[in-house]
Amino acid sequence: MVDLDALTKMIKETEKWAIGLRQDFHKWPELGNEEYLTSERIKKELEILGIRVEKMLPTGMTGVLEGTGEGRKSGSRKVVAIRADIDALPIQEEVCLPFQSERKGIMHACGHDVHIAVLLGTARVLSKNKDSINGTVKFIFQPAEETTGGAERMIRKGCLENPKVDYILGLHVKPELPAGTIGIKYGKVHASSDMFQIDVKGKLSHGAYPESGTDAIVAASQIIVNAQSIISRNISPLNSAVITFGSFHSGCALNIISDHALLKGTIRALDISSRELLKDRLREMAKMTAKAAGASADVKFKKGYSVLMNDNFVVDLIKEAAISETAIEKVIELREPTMGVEDFAFYLEKIPGAFFFLGSGYRGRENTGIHSGSFEINEKCIKTGILMEVISTLKLLEQI
Numbered sequence: 001m002v003d004l005d006a007l008t009k010m011i012k013e014t015e016k017w018a019i020g021l022r023q024d025f026h027k028w029p030e031l032g033n034e035e036y037l038t039s040e041r042i043k044k045e046l047e048i049l050g051i052r053v054e055k056m057l058p059t060g061m062t063g064v065l066e067g068t069g070e071g072r073k074s075g076s077r078k079v080v081a082i083r084a085d086i087d088a089l090p091i092q093e094e095v096c097l098p099f100q101s102e103r104k105g106i107m108h109a110c111g112h113d114v115h116i117a118v119l120l121g122t123a124r125v126l127s128k129n130k131d132s133i134n135g136t137v138k139f140i141f142q143p144a145e146e147t148t149g150g151a152e153r154m155i156r157k158g159c160l161e162n163p164k165v166d167y168i169l170g171l172h173v174k175p176e177l178p179a180g181t182i183g184i185k186y187g188k189v190h191a192s193s194d195m196f197q198i199d200v201k202g203k204l205s206h207g208a209y210p211e212s213g214t215d216a217i218v219a220a221s222q223i224i225v226n227a228q229s230i231i232s233r234n235i236s237p238l239n240s241a242v243i244t245f246g247s248f249h250s251g252c253a254l255n256i257i258s259d260h261a262l263l264k265g266t267i268r269a270l271d272i273s274s275r276e277l278l279k280d281r282l283r284e285m286a287k288m289t290a291k292a293a294g295a296s297a298d299v300k301f302k303k304g305y306s307v308l309m310n311d312n313f314v315v316d317l318i319k320e321a322a323i324s325e326t327a328i329e330k331v332i333e334l335r336e337p338t339m340g341v342e343d344f345a346f347y348l349e350k351i352p353g354a355f356f357f358l359g360s361g362y363r364g365r366e367n368t369g370i371h372s373g374s375f376e377i378n379e380k381c382i383k384t385g386i387l388m389e390v391i392s393t394l395k396l397l398e399q400i
Contacts (some may be wrong), residue, residue, distance in 0.1 A: 010125050011390065015383040018121035021045070022382060023099035025113040029088030029106045032144030035059040038086050038116070042141050045120050049127040051139070056157040059086070059143040060150055065126055067133025067397070080396045081138040081160065081168040081353075082389055083344060084119035085112050085145035094373035110146065110370045111173030111360060114377055118171070118358070118385035125390050135397035136163055149305060151343040160350055167314060167396045168353035170344040171385060175367040177359030179378035180329040182388060184319055184356050186312050188337040190345065191240075191268040192275050193304030198223060198286050200250075202295040204259035213257040217250045219293035220261035223286045224248070230281045241278055242268040242339050268339045270307055308345035311352035314396070318356055321391040328384060332359075358385045 021041075030038050039059040046053050046063040054062045062081075093100055093107040101107040108114075123139050140159050144150035160168075177183050200220045205213020224245050235241045243265065250261035267282070269275040283299040290297035322328040334357070344355050360381040361367035368374045 022117035032087040032147035063139035069134040083140040084115040121386040122389040151346040173360035174357035175361040179380035181359035185334040190308035198263040200261040205257040207255040216261040219295040306345040314354035
């Protein structure tokens, strides 16, 4: 095991370096699957550290650090992966910073620039201690978390194989918690998601002669209203689920009865049975409601992300790592899952691991949430993130 005092000193020295990287990434944000300059910079920094880089996707890669400690010769050698997502969002930055986004309409409004900097900082510290590391560490830099779910594609390309990963860690900034703290959650952390599209077809007519047509707008409106009873009457009040209609398009003129309406939305659930029930009931209700109005409805679903389920053993280890370190001001146990989604869930379907939250807010002031043009990070969180990833990784490598 690496000397803890020396490690803490090294992390403190790495903090400034990592903050500088974060600010560079913040200046030039790139959208999902377009993170070319971002990934090139990551590759360069990993190679400077002597870490072998393996390209998985056009903008996705892993860095592999093989420890040379005594455990290298034993059969209990472990492989631990740590993941950072690297994509930005199509949002205009409103905060004036010396390192403000230089790309109009694009910013790191979800803190992925921090995730990159924390993981590179972790790689820097661990690479300087490879002689004391008994095992292998994989640093996963993944594109398109916000859009197409880069995690699934990284997994298909083998990021968890050769060597096979035993445990995986991930984190996300959380402005609701002050910098210097972390948030942990046992079991379910984030919901699953599915997108739906409902095509409602009626019959065109002039507004003055409604009896000659079938109003698709009326039928679609009834579908939206009736669908709300699925949550209140088909899902236990002790469970959580969401059906949201986010888009309604219909009509061509103010005096014409529309023959077509298109509804789009999302379903969120916290378990597989609720997820399937919501889809079955929405399909059935949409079709029957449309039929009752004399129209028809075609319902299509597109699979989204899975429920993110933490491994409680790994959460315990993270908690123990945090409590044993005086640099962590407070460990906050979150009691309830969120209905938000996160594609880190796909990694946890394959191997045990945990996703925790990095407090990134300022004390004594209101902190804007993620996905906002006024989102701002307290960079004090970067040191905490590196400390947590380093210590947690070393503890996982020690597991028999």
